[in-house]
Amino acid sequence: MKLKQKKVPKPWGQxxxxxxxxxxxxxxxGEIWFTPEKGITPTLLVKYIFTGEKLSIQVHPNDRQARRQGFPRGKDECWYIVDAEPGAVLGIGLTKEVSATKLHAAVVCDQIEQLVxxxxxxxxxxxxxxxxxxxxIGPGIQLIEVQQNVDITYRLYDYGRPRELHLDDAxxxxxxxxxxxxNHLEAVPDQSVKLLDGPHFRLFQVIADDHDMLRDTIAGEWHAIPLEGEVTVRGKVIRAGECGLCAKASDIDLSANIKSLIACSMK
Incomplete structure (x- = not known):
């Protein structure tokens, strides 16, 4: 099926x-989510993110931690950079290992940006x-995010924006x-490659009709995200800026594909 686009306003968007x-x-x-019309809740969520300002400094729980809070799963995610302005940056991890006490102090003293x-x-x-x-995520970036489908975020720091923080939980x-x-990979633009082989999902960059990349993967669901050209998912044409969902890799026709991302959830 072709998923519908849901535009999500954000104070840091474009x-x-x-x-x-x-x-x-x-x-x-700030975001465009791809969601079914009704009746289906996919295990994965695919979204585009567009940044005009820095996003909050945040963290997500794993499955065990999220279930303690009543959520069905935690939130692993990945970012594929579609475009980035010169000097664009991502904040990932810390510059050095610190204690939880020192992390707390960095936040309350407005020094967390220097620690990231x-x-x-x-x-x-x-x-x-x-x-x-x-x-x-810093400003000037367009990326595709593939994530476990749950809306749970703990914000550590938000640059003074009037939004809730979750310091203790984070x-x-x-x-x-x-x-x-x-956990970082530089994709060769014109080669099919497995970008990610994670515990919850996989992500492939597929060039042309290279269906062999997908054949040996047993998955619960498949998301087709064309970057150039188009694919057909169970008879529905999916173009750049769109996303298709299906149950089997064989449901994806790549005959008109130039470059696509294909994500699948692991059973």
């Missing part, structure tokens, strides 16, 4: 989106963000150490 999303907007749009590791990014970068990773689950760069 007034001008790519033409495939309508160009100029009446309010700042800010990494330069470019088109084609892939970052896997396991639950517990302290993270933020510190109790945060990994207070540098980011493991084994």
């Amino acid at each position: 007034l001008s989106l790519p033409q495939i999303f309508g160009g100029k907007q009446k309010e700042k749009i 590791e800010w990494k330069p990014v470019k088109r084609g970068d892939l970052y896997y963000i396991p639950a517990g990773t302290i993270h933020a 510190i109790s689950i945060a990994t207070t150490a540098p980011y493991n760069m084994k």
